[in-house]
Amino acid sequence: MIDSAHMVLMVATVLFALGLVGVLTRKNVVFMLISVEIMLNAAGLAFVAAGSKWQQPDGQVMFLFILAMAAAEVSIGLALVLQIYHQHKTLDVDRLKELRD
Amino acid sequence: MHQLLPYIPAFPILGFLVLSLFGRKLSKPVIATIGAGTVCLSALITIILGFSFLQTEPPGGVYDQLLWSWFSVGNLSVDIDLRVDALTLVFIFIITFVGALIHIYSAFFMWHDGDYARFFASMNLFVCSMLLLVMADNLVLMYLGWEGVGLCSYLLIGFWYEVPSNCRAANKAFLITRIGDTALLIGLFLLFKEVGTLNISGILHQAPDQFATGSSNIVLITILLLAGGMGKSAQLPLQTWLPDAMAGPSPVSALIHAATMVTAGVYLIARMHVLFQLSPVTMVIIAIIGALTLFVAGCSALAQTDIKRILAYSTISQIGYMFLALGVGAWSAAIFHFFTHAFFKALLFLAAGVVIEALHHEHNIFMMGGLRKRMPVVFITFLAGAAALSALPLVSAGFFSKDAILWYSFSAANGNPLLWLMALAGAFITALYTTRLMLVVFWGETRTPVHRQPGQGMVIPLVVLAFLSVTAGFIEWPHNMLHLTLFSAHVQKVLPETLLKTTLPSESLFQLIAALVTLAGVFLGYILYYGKPGIRWQQSPALAGIREFLFGGWKFDQLYNFLFVKPFVFITRINKSDVIDKMYNGIAQAGLRLNSWFSVSQNGSLRLYIVGVLAGILFIITLQLLL
Numbered sequence: 001m002i003d004s005a006h007m008v009l010m011v012a013t014v015l016f017a018l019g020l021v022g023v024l025t026r027k028n029v030v031f032m033l034i035s036v037e038i039m040l041n042a043a044g045l046a047f048v049a050a051g052s053k054w055q056q057p058d059g060q061v062m063f064l065f066i067l068a069m070a071a072a073e074v075s076i077g078l079a080l081v082l083q084i085y086h087q088h089k090t091l092d093v094d095r096l097k098e099l100r101d
Numbered sequence: 102m103h104q105l106l107p108y109i110p111a112f113p114i115l116g117f118l119v120l121s122l123f124g125r126k127l128s129k130p131v132i133a134t135i136g137a138g139t140v141c142l143s144a145l146i147t148i149i150l151g152f153s154f155l156q157t158e159p160p161g162g163v164y165d166q167l168l169w170s171w172f173s174v175g176n177l178s179v180d181i182d183l184r185v186d187a188l189t190l191v192f193i194f195i196i197t198f199v200g201a202l203i204h205i206y207s208a209f210f211m212w213h214d215g216d217y218a219r220f221f222a223s224m225n226l227f228v229c230s231m232l233l234l235v236m237a238d239n240l241v242l243m244y245l246g247w248e249g250v251g252l253c254s255y256l257l258i259g260f261w262y263e264v265p266s267n268c269r270a271a272n273k274a275f276l277i278t279r280i281g282d283t284a285l286l287i288g289l290f291l292l293f294k295e296v297g298t299l300n301i302s303g304i305l306h307q308a309p310d311q312f313a314t315g316s317s318n319i320v321l322i323t324i325l326l327l328a329g330g331m332g333k334s335a336q337l338p339l340q341t342w343l344p345d346a347m348a349g350p351s352p353v354s355a356l357i358h359a360a361t362m363v364t365a366g367v368y369l370i371a372r373m374h375v376l377f378q379l380s381p382v383t384m385v386i387i388a389i390i391g392a393l394t395l396f397v398a399g400c401s402a403l404a405q406t407d408i409k410r411i412l413a414y415s416t417i418s419q420i421g422y423m424f425l426a427l428g429v430g431a432w433s434a435a436i437f438h439f440f441t442h443a444f445f446k447a448l449l450f451l452a453a454g455v456v457i458e459a460l461h462h463e464h465n466i467f468m469m470g471g472l473r474k475r476m477p478v479v480f481i482t483f484l485a486g487a488a489a490l491s492a493l494p495l496v497s498a499g500f501f502s503k504d505a506i507l508w509y510s511f512s513a514a515n516g517n518p519l520l521w522l523m524a525l526a527g528a529f530i531t532a533l534y535t536t537r538l539m540l541v542v543f544w545g546e547t548r549t550p551v552h553r554q555p556g557q558g559m560v561i562p563l564v565v566l567a568f569l570s571v572t573a574g575f576i577e578w579p580h581n582m583l584h585l586t587l588f589s590a591h592v593q594k595v596l597p598e599t600l601l602k603t604t605l606p607s608e609s610l611f612q613l614i615a616a617l618v619t620l621a622g623v624f625l626g627y628i629l630y631y632g633k634p635g636i637r638w639q640q641s642p643a644l645a646g647i648r649e650f651l652f653g654g655w656k657f658d659q660l661y662n663f664l665f666v667k668p669f670v671f672i673t674r675i676n677k678s679d680v681i682d683k684m685y686n687g688i689a690q691a692g693l694r695l696n697s698w699f700s701v702s703q704n705g706s707l708r709l710y711i712v713g714v715l716a717g718i719l720f721i722i723t724l725q726l727l728l
Contacts, residue, residue: 023711032707093707100705 008049015042029084029091033077040070102153103164106183109146109193110232112139116225124218133208136221140204140228144197151190155591162186162594165238176297182238184301187594191436192235192368195443199360200228202562206451207352209558210458214350220260224356227253231361235368240289240299243369247285247333250362251278257353258346270345277342281332285369288325292376295322305375314379323376323383327390330366335417336424337394341657343417344401347409351454354409359416359446364439367423371432374596378430384515388428392510392523395421397655399530403537404651407464408453411538414654415490416446418527422506425524429516431509432596433589438502440588441573445489445499448566452483455559456542460549466538471547478560480543482567487539489570491532491623494616501574503528507615508579508608514600525618532622540630581608 015038022035044063051059085091116139120132127135154164168181185193204224211220230249237243259271289299295318296304296311312319330336335343346358357363370377370387377383395418402414419442426435456472456479457464473480489499507528511521555563577588650656678686702709 020715024708096707097705099703101700101703 005049005053008052009046012042012045012049015039015045027092027094029081029093029096032093033074033081036077037070037074040066040073102150102159103166103185105146105150106164106166106185106236107168109143109150109197110183110229110236112142112146113225113229113232115139117222117229120218120222120225124222127218129212129217132218132221136225137201137204137208139225140197141201143228143232144201147193147197150185151194154185154187154190158594171242177293177299179239179241179299181242183236184238185236187591188368188371188436188596189235191440191592193232195440196228196231196235196361199443199447199566200231200356202565203352203356203360203447203451206355206454206559206562207350209556210352210454211350216260220257220350223253223256223260224353227257227357227362231365234365237301239301240292240304243301244286244289247329247365248282250357250365251275251282251333254278254346254357254362257357258349260349260353264348267348270342270348274342274346277339278332281329281339284325284332285329288322288329291318291322291325301372305373308375308379312376312379315381319376319380320382323373323380324386326369326373326376327383327387330369331390332366333369334363334366334420334424336366336390336421337397338657340394340398340417341654341661344405344410344413344654347407347413351409351450351457354413355447355450355454358413359450360443363416363420364423364443367420367427367435367439370424370427371436371596374432377427378597381515384428384430386428388425388510388515388517388520391421391424391426391428392520392527393421394418395425395527396523396530399527399534401651401654402534403530404648406466406652408457408466408469408538408542409450409464411466411534412446412449412453415531415534418531419446419490422503422524422527425510425520426506429510429513429520430597431506431513431599433592433599434502434505434509436592436596437577437588438506441489441498441502441570444566444573445486445497445570448482448486448563448570449490451559451563451566452479452486455479455555455563456483459551459553459555461552463549466541468548469542470545470549471543472551473543475547475551476554479555479563482563483543484539485567485570487535489574491535492528492615492619493623494612494619496571498570498572498574500616500619501577501579504579504612504615505577508611509599511611512601512605512608514602516602525615528615529618529622532619533626536623536626537630540626544631579608579612581612 019035019037019039019042022038023032026032026035044066047059047062047066049059051057051062081091084096088096090096116135119135120127124132150164164185166183168183171179171181173179204221207220207224211217214220227250230246230253232246234243234246234250237246255271255275258274259268261267262271292304293299296307298304298307308319328339332339343358343363347354349358377387398414398417398421402411402418405411405414419438423435423438423442426432426438456469456476459476459479460469463469485497489497491497492499492503494500507521507524510516510524511518576585578585580586653659702713
């Protein structure tokens with residue numbers, strides 16, 4: 001076993017990359033939101049790993065913050081998704097292009 | 102007694118504050134009470150002060166009241182300090198007393214105007230500024246009043262601002278007097294640099310030690326001060342604003358453009374007389390300017406048809422007499438002419454206001470006529486004012502003051518027969534145009550019906566002023582008639598006595614000539630205008646050119662237009678896109694260009710935005726790792 005923190009960081013990187021690819025490739029807004037959640041959790045995992053590496057509670061405290069923020073973000077995001085669906089009858093980001101020059 | 106001093110300007114400023122802050126909410130009777138009442142209170146205090154001054158003269162001949170220190174920078178400290186000596190007393194008496202009469206008149210004259218409160222607020226502010234101007238103990242405070250009266254003049258000329266020509270007249274008055282004001286300000290700076298104080302009594306005390314008579318410094322300073330006075334007092338070549346200033350309501354013309362503000366230049370020169378005496382060149386210039394102005398303006402008045410413009414030109418001409426008197430060193434005669442002129446010219450403007458009101462705002466004298474029978478009170482008061490203006494011998498105040506100026510323009514040490522001839526010609530012209538005005542307006546046939554008779558409130562000020570126009574001259578008699586020289590004895594507590602030439606012809610001869618010339622002017626006017634309904638001789642083509650020339654005030658406006666306005670407009674036009682403009686235009690152009698480039702990227706695709714954010718993050722991280 002090389003270094004548990006190192007391994008966890010690798011996992012976090014993979015998770016982040018997965019989330020990013022999801023945001024970039026998915027067409028549906030709901031799935032993009034889920035991908036963003038995955039990226040947030042990857043960042044949280046990195047914090048926890050760093051906390052365990054240095055034997056400090058800060059990492060876990062930060063994760064709690066991220067959880068709370070993610071919850072808030074999702075609630076607003078879902079409300080927006082609902083409204084978008086009400087007004088445009090679609091959730092395809094490639095068709096939601098009204099805000100352009 | 103000196104504790105009373107601050108209340109004189111304080112009441113009008115209080116009236117101004119109340120009217121300008123709460124004017125819209127107050128009813129008209131309340132506004133009139135505040136507006137006219139505050140000035141009446143000031144007049145009352147001034148009269149009490151004047152009595153105590155005349156009974157027991159204060160130590161040094163000065164009431165002095167230090168209120169507070171205004172500011173103090175380096176070795177310059179400026180106080181708010183009020184000071185009343187014999188000269189100031191004459192001015193504050195005229196400002197508050199004539200001012201109070203005009204305010205009472207205005208309360209009735211302006212009754213139907215929508216902006217009643219604004220009118221009285223401006224008038225009160227004017228009275229306060231004018232009082233500060235003459236009561237100031239130092240030149241900075243005086244300059245504050247000086248600018249204050251300029252501002253109020255601007256506000257009141259443009260009082261009926263819905264008419265564009267009124268706004269143009271207000272702008273013109275403000276801009277032209279500003280030329281003089283700037284010169285005055287530079288003069289004050291120079292004076293401070295040379296003397297090191299701006300306290301008036303300090304300057305007058307130190308100047309004789311500081312400056313050699315006729316040295317270039319003092320000549321420059323006095324000429325700059327004179328330029329300031331010329332702007333405010335509408336003397337050649339800065340006189341063109343006053344006839345246009347008649348766009349304001351008649352009480353404004355009476356108060357500001359006849360009795361008080363336009364004589365600020367006379368006050369300035371009389372106040373700084375020590376400086377001017379040190380510079381004989383400037384004195385000669387003042388006398389020449391006065392003589393030219395009184396002649397030029399008098400000729401212009403001959404050709405005018407607007408009743409108020411005639412009076413405006415006659416005001417310029419009468420102030421020309423005052424300047425002439427100052428220039429020849431007849432200080433007390435100049436102030437005496439100011440004193441009588443304030444009464445009769447205010448009276449003439451107020452009476453003209455009544456006539457204009459009664460005839461449906463008709464200004465053209467040839468549309469009036471026959472008012473003698475139909476408005477008898479106005480006729481009699483106007484007659485008293487006109488007699489004083491044309492200086493009818495012995496029965497008018499104007500005679501005593503103007504005769505003194507005529508006599509001194511010849512006999513004073515600086516006097517000159519040429520100046521006397523100019524003044525005499527001016528007296529002839531004055532009598533001629535005054536007779537023309539009287540005969541055309543009050544005799545002859547009715548051309549416009551009278552639709553409203555003036556009320557009691559307007560008649561009483563007229564009667565008081567008419568009484569004073571006849572009697573105010575009796576306090577100062579020529580030396581060869583009666584030994585009664587109350588006025589000059591009073592003023593000469595401050596101003597030096599007039600120096601006379603050593604050998605002189607008889608004064609009585611000069612008085613006889615002056616009286617005959619005046620009567621000749623009246624007689625010529627009578628021949629030309631009495632009972633001539635068509636006034637056919639005026640239409641002759643030979644005279645049309647001259648009349649046109651005089652009607653336009655010797656074409657000074659066109660001259661200035663040609664000399665200053667046109668070249669200025671030309672330069673600004675060719676300089677419209679200069680280097681600095683190019684820089685600012687370039688910034689705007691670059692902004693537009695960048696916008697058109699980058700707005701392509703705003704295409705609404707969320708994915709592209711995310712890629713952009715990602716690229717940015719990668720760029721920053723890479724940079725962080727590399728450095």
